[in-house]
Amino acid sequence: MSGSYDLNALFAPKVVAIIGASATPGKIGNTVIQNLIDAGYEGKIIPVNPKSTEILGRPVVKDVAGLPHGLDLAVLTVPKQFVLGSMEELVKIGVKSAIIITAGFKEVGGEGAELEKKIQALCIKNNIALVGPNCLGLINMSDKVNVTFAPGQPLPGRISCFSQSGALFTSILDWALGEKVGFSKFISLGNEAVLNESHILEYLGNDPDTSVVMGYMENIIDGQKFIEKVKEVTRKKPVVVVKSGVSSAGAKAAASHTGSIAGADNAYSTAFKQTGVIRAQSMSEFFNLAQAFSKASLPQGPNLAIITNAGGPGIMATDACEKTSLKMVQPASATIESLKKVLPSYASFRNPLDIGGDATATAYKAALEEIVADDSFNAVLVILTPTSTAFEHIEAITQGLIDTIKKTDKPVFPCFMGKERISIAEKMFQNADVPFFTFPEPAIESIETMYKYAQWKEREEMTYVVPERDKAKAAAVVEEAVKTGAAEIVEYQAQQILKAYNMPALASDLATTADEAAAAAEKIGFPVVLKIASVQISHKSDVGGVKVGLKNAGEVRAAFTEVTERAAKMRPDAHITGCLIQQMAPKGTKEIIIGFKRDAQFGPLLMFGLGGIYVEILKDIAFRLVPLSKEDAHNVIREIKTYKLLSGARGEKGVNFESLEDVLLKVSQLAADFPQLTEADFNPVLVNSERAYVADVRLALK
């Protein structure tokens, strides 16, 4: 039960046995063997079938017992009722890996789900790298392996892809065939009884034949493990995913489809962002990025040049660029001088560089050569509209561009706007492994995503610090609350936790008599706030349980008596501990909400926003998964749209950000320390130019 599976045996097996091999063309047990043969597989194929002697020219073995010991890979296509038995037999011959293509397990629930649990336990116990059940199989073009029943063979290439949906697997393959995009590995994950996206990511991260990892996901079973594995991969190569089930309706559909509950989409988005995973928002973006990342190098800066044979598309591309973080700088003056020698006088000699509707191959090639040689630019978009001249010279123009693109290490994206008559160019670019776009917008968006990934790869290491705290003291409070069966930790108990974590709170003390209250107020300093303290009374103002702006000891004493007497009368059921005496909030503070919610997949998801209408109406919130690094604490504050309100809008002083970041890191630590805390609201946290104060806190328990 080590959990370290032999994925080499799975992806590059020397021997493959097909359990349920069939001599009938069209049957899955036949298609898998045919695909393996068509892929040019160089290892040994052993069909297993009790009745046949030869299938597709390969000698057949009668049963699993007849297979060689230490078999690399078994592919199971037998009916559902025979799967567990076959797996038990395979354990006996010490199989290293298996793919169960057969469906009818967890996804149908009931008996199927029970059966899958047994198979899962068997594989885990015996360290069998299992893919499926209920999957299409896998492809490894680098080693000429194709054990799927998907029609057709993909082209070889450097993208590796995993899919939690078999149908999407076929769509991606078909799209890739049409676009001449090639793959190294391609895995249909099925029900993920043993191997899931985290195992595959780890393997693909270390795979020298994989340059880009793509994935279609519906859910992640172990969020923490995913985060741990994927952030190692994104250090080395881009990971692009499409994650469905964003909407509440979508999430419902996901649940019924995969038989497991999808996590909240915010947690997914945050996990992807914090680990550098690129999340495509649609299938078309997914495919555009596959093309871009696999066929072009990363831009080393934000500066985009646009070459075009028409003004209109140049303007549209400029519009599209302005929506991104890319920049449209101007060419160096030396470049302009050189361009003037090779282009006609009516060219624009600025960015976008309009070389005119009658530009031929010479103009396109010369312009691109000058632009890629100019250090001002990090990426180039080359637009062509099929004017009569362009149409006449389309092959020469395309060839000239390809020749230049092959000599530069900057990403160059041709964008030929049309369909019918530019199709020859599309094919030429595809065959030359150059990314090709029909519209400027998706090309520019792809370049921006690549630029952002280049920045991610170059980023500094994050700094994680454990803030000083008295964990034992906090633990005592939490455990006591759990013991009493309380749903929440509030007020005095919550204040104890703030103290244990050195969180800057408004000074406060619990008083059980009017005299104690007056003494506490003297100590804190006037004016003070007085609040009824009772575990049973959560809505204090309903019982008139809050008095603000008390200016002296007399007022405090009177308030104590009034508040406790009224509460006792109105809520005879409640045990009244006394009153909480609290420092008044200083002036000029901004209200902040900090909170966390424990996500089923990813653990505590921390939320940051400005209090009141900003969170409630404008939904201006930023998220991070716990633990936060120092950089996270810094950045999460700057991610909200209303950040300017904190940094000093309209001539105000900015708030003390360090103090706010300190609170964030301590909330993060608290969430990490106590899994018993399911949700928390630090609301409001008050902050001015001096410091931050936690004015109120509620901690929800399991």
Next chain:
Amino acid sequence: MSGSYDLNALFAPKVVAIIGASATPGKIGNTVIQNLIDAGYEGKIIPVNPKSTEILGRPVVKDVAGLPHGLDLAVLTVPKQFVLGSMEELVKIGVKSAIIITAGFKEVGGEGAELEKKIQALCIKNNIALVGPNCLGLINMSDKVNVTFAPGQPLPGRISCFSQSGALFTSILDWALGEKVGFSKFISLGNEAVLNESHILEYLGNDPDTSVVMGYMENIIDGQKFIEKVKEVTRKKPVVVVKSGVSSAGAKAAASHTGSIAGADNAYSTAFKQTGVIRAQSMSEFFNLAQAFSKASLPQGPNLAIITNAGGPGIMATDACEKTSLKMVQPASATIESLKKVLPSYASFRNPLDIGGDATATAYKAALEEIVADDSFNAVLVILTPTSTAFEHIEAITQGLIDTIKKTDKPVFPCFMGKERISIAEKMFQNADVPFFTFPEPAIESIETMYKYAQWKEREEMTYVVPERDKAKAAAVVEEAVKTGAAEIVEYQAQQILKAYNMPALASDLATTADEAAAAAEKIGFPVVLKIASVQISHKSDVGGVKVGLKNAGEVRAAFTEVTERAAKMRPDAHITGCLIQQMAPKGTKEIIIGFKRDAQFGPLLMFGLGGIYVEILKDIAFRLVPLSKEDAHNVIREIKTYKLLSGARGEKGVNFESLEDVLLKVSQLAADFPQLTEADFNPVLVNSERAYVADVRLALK
């Protein structure tokens, strides 16, 4: 100079003369004739050339004088220096319309621009419907006319398209050829010396052969006329435009490209929205909408059904749907019963309807038949992933869907996810004139746009009212200010205008002495605000010129003396009229900003937003072009994101919306009444549950 041009002569000429006809293939003067012949033109073609006798089998006329009187259409391809002379000759024979393909006019500036002005004046004087100069020409497939030099012939169809860019014209044609999308009219507008988008829109609106109008625009010369014409068209058929030059950088490129200054993008967006013009945000959206509108009927409601052979894409489509105003309702129970009879038991029987990866033509057809028969749904998306079964039956599945689609009047959008092996289906759908998509997201976005357009078509008439006002009184103030050369109308003068328009202002009066100030304050009621009144002092607080919360006559007198003396000392240059005494703002009010800015193309653009940070930091603003209808005034308030703050968030009372709408209509009227006012800020307008008050106003003059 009537301005009513004979566009029938232009689009459906009985006789066409080509001035500058050439016998040399590849020359524009030859290509135009060849295109006309290839289009199957049934009228008379007269090549005009001094040297040839026959071109492409047509007898040549030596000069313009030899052309028949009252000629329908002359197409000019002669060099620039001969264009004006040719036009003068054409006037003599009473030509009805002309297309100048030749370039080198306004777009190059200088002499070219001068020449264009002469041609323009000539055509306007003689009522010649001129297209160009600097254009590709026009196509009218309904009447077999093609007088362009663009390569190839489009397919006939019901879309008509205009383009302000010749290059984009070629892109759109090529895309349409590839997608088998057909056109009725196709016009390259060039420099728009005479005919512009407004003339063309009016013509296409009345054209029985045009069902959908598409346009590529860079700028509009006469915004008011565009609005007037286009809103008549959108009543009858959809108008879809792409407008470039959105970004500041893009607008710069537009200016250098078209030789005219582009209007602010907000004004364009607002004009499109107020007239029901559908603005595509990208070329791909433009093309998707062309396909959708021309090949499918409008959905009569928001309810979308999704049929799919795979769960994952169903979830993704559901996600995409949730981002729109479309709804995913469930099938009627009778439909579910019927579906159970025709689909396998493992189908999902809900929306999205997952019919399984092994669905064949029978399942697809039966599912679609049941779904389109169900009144619950207004539109259907049919997803196919190329599973082995789907791939095997793809032609039968496609044919079955086509047969069903042809029988229903609901829009049905097939979305086949892939490229290589689904291409046969794509071709079949194209040939059957059924819209086809590769990805669910753009299909769903297109359906939503069609649904919104269907709602626009059904909308109520707008109500325009002229609020009661004393225009003469306001005019006197404005004219006086203009006469004195003031840059702004502020304070007392501005208050007079508010009064003339019956705008609810805070009570205020001008006092020239301390006693007058005290008397004014008594009349208004304490407390009051006192502000220095001087045309030269616009930043009053810089000279300590504002005192708030004055509680009695004594305080008012003292403040008057203090404020006027200090201002006189600090600004000896300024003429001090006295002080303005103003009612204090009532409590519980929200601050609103209402303003307008006169746009060069579209006239006054009115702005509405919440004051302070909402406008400044969150840019939460809504726009309308003047005049506002009553419905506009109602809706513009509800368009901002922070609307909930006005309607009564967190238990507050909502504001008096009628009172706010009244102010909006009066500001609109003021902007319409006085073109001298270039900009205005009613800031703040205060509003509570009782009423609105204009607390301050600045009106900028030309």
